[in-house]
Amino acid sequence: MALWNARLNQNLLHPATAPFAREAEARVVGWLAPWFGMDGGHMTPGSSVANLTALWAARDLRGVKRVVASSAAHLSVKKAARILGLDYVEVGVDERQRLDLATLPPDLSDACLVLTVGTTAVGAVDPLEACGLAAWTHIDAAWAGPLVLSDRHCSVLSGIGRADSVAVSAHKWLFQPKESALVFFADTGAANTALSFGGAYLAAPNIGVQGSHGAAGTVLLATLLAWGREGLAERIERCMDNAARLQTFIAAHPDLEGFADGGTGVIVFRPRSHPVDAFREGLPRGLASLAILDGEAWLRCVCANPNADMDKITQTLDALARRHGA
Ligand SMILES: Cc1ncc(COP(=O)(O)O)c(C=O)c1O
Incomplete structure (x- = not known):
């Protein structure tokens, strides 16, 4: 079209x-x-x-x-x-x-x-x-x-x-x-x-x-x-499931800290003990953007892609967080 x-x-x-x-x-x-x-x-x-x-x-x-x-x-x-x-x-x-x-x-x-x-x-x-x-x-x-x-x-x-x-x-x-x-x-x-x-x-x-x-x-x-409607809802729900999975992964990760989930598929997090900027540089381009909240830097993933490969994303975050956490 x-x-x-x-x-x-x-x-x-x-x-x-x-x-x-x-x-x-x-x-x-x-x-x-x-x-x-x-x-x-x-x-x-x-x-x-x-x-x-x-x-x-x-x-x-x-x-x-x-x-x-x-x-x-x-x-x-x-x-x-x-x-x-x-x-x-x-x-x-x-x-x-x-x-x-x-x-x-x-x-x-x-x-x-x-x-x-x-x-x-x-x-x-x-x-x-x-x-x-x-x-x-x-x-x-x-x-x-x-x-x-x-x-x-x-x-x-x-x-x-x-x-x-x-x-x-x-x-x-x-x-x-x-x-x-x-x-x-x-x-x-x-x-x-x-x-x-x-x-x-x-x-x-x-x-x-x-x-x-x-x-x-x-x-x-x-x-x-x-x-x-069903097709749109199914895709949006897949995005929301991806967001929930990411939030759970971050909450369980020893080297990552999550911001409270807003409930609409935007997941905000940061490394616990490392500068956000350096961490972000290690991420694949386009995965996360910077957000400043109360003067502090965070990273944000907007879960807008129903076809996102969540295994790959969590593995990438895990490897990077462990490297920075060590
Ligand atoms: C909450 C909110 N309102 C308005 C806008 C502006 O929308 P647009 O970029 O389509 O002009 C955005 C864009 O990110 C948004 O997140």
Whole structure:
């Protein structure tokens, strides 16, 4: 489908130039949105733009003046606040990097509260019971949103239906090529009104941040048709099983220390008695990235590949850890 896209090079800005591709996008949005308790939305090239779009709707529909998010929120949330001219209030996290409710300002009536499901550094899930405390609640589920499709893991997102908007990256756990993400709204009619601009040459209003954009929805539609919910859930569950195996391996290893498992397939660890940087240099490229938590260096593995060879990964880590531990 990506090749099909490249060959036709359709532009979804105008219905006349891409009738099927627009329909394909509408179908994937229509199928996915209800899993998050939302009634629609549109595709974006990434969750940075999805977050910006949601905060734009929050500002124009509810008049929010501030964005409140934890210190573990993705940088795109702060960036969106800056672009939109909104104040940014950073609140604290607990020892597992989840937003600490006790640090929220008492009055959120002029605020958009952003809760993250799967923080970038450790995969932590903010308390979704805070949905509805602010004038607008946005859920940044860029990474862990697709867990909603798994019967085994969907409880991670329980309560998300009380939010006003949700961002999900399809180019993460829906296995899409970049650039593919979605922004969903509880009231898409109202959001679309706030986010729409007409133009003399446009037959339909232009909704959202982008003008011209490509047919990422056709690729996602093909994936949904080929694999179905079960196929996606099975792959995501394999990733989660890989993560659980890695966490167990690290916990049992005398020379490795694990960070608390955030529950969304991001495993964070470090050597007990050796500098993280030197250890990282010994790892195969692409296996782990650096994360700084409370000023300390850790390594993080994002378990996004259902076909990862966990025997090989644990053997490699074991050999390296023993070498550094010795
Ligand atoms: C929690 C979270 N939000 C937003 C983003 C930004 O998404 P994108 O890179 O698709 O713009 C990321 C990316 O890693 C993320 O982890």
